[in-house]
Amino acid sequence: MHLSPVVVGPPIYLPVFLKAVRAGFPSPADDHLDAPIDLSRTLIRNAPATFIMHAAGSSAVDVGIFDGSLITVDRSLVPRDGDAVxxxxxxxxxxxxxxxxxxxxxxxxxxxxxPDYDPGPDADIEIFEIRRPDSSIST
Incomplete structure (x- = not known):
């Protein structure tokens, strides 16, 4: 994994469609837009504790993180059962x-x-960062 710092600049607002995208026949009403969102405010809740990492491999595909995904990591969060960390x-x-x-x-x-993950009883383990559940962006 490669670390990239988070640089917070002026807001960049992007349009958000009201309807979810369907994998079938599109509805004529699907082009209506909701209020725009600022991705930096959506993905970054605590800028000093946040950075971006590149994921490599396939060990996290069931949690939506794929080889080449960019993940937003926030060290200030406390892990909960089921969180990707x-x-x-x-x-x-x-x-x-x-x-x-x-x-x-x-x-x-x-x-x-x-297979089941077992680092062993003598492993030095530090859980130091939490991936936000809504922050996987495939590249």
Whole structure:
């Protein structure tokens, strides 16, 4: 994963369609627009604690993070069960799913095709960043 700093500049407002996009026949009313949104305010809630990372690999596809995705990471958030998190395990960063199992925190791959994740009892693990659930942008 590569780190990129977040630079917050003036707002850039983009149009938002009122209707969700369908995979079938389009409705004639689908071209109506809602109020525009500023992506920096939508994706960045705490700029000093936020940065962008490039994801690599397929271990998080079940949580919507794909090879080449850009993810917005906010270190100020507290993980909840089921959140995708960026972790450091023995000095190596990766994306995992934060789980509470039997009242204890654990980590899992975000791809059901991968085996169970077990870093071992002596692993040095730091859960230091949280990926916002609404912030995966494929490139």
């Amino acid at each position: 960026v972790v450091d395990v023995n000095g190596e960063r990766s994306i995992k799913v934060y789980r509470i199992v039997g009242g204890r925190p654990s980590l899992a791959f975000g791809n059901r095709r991968y």
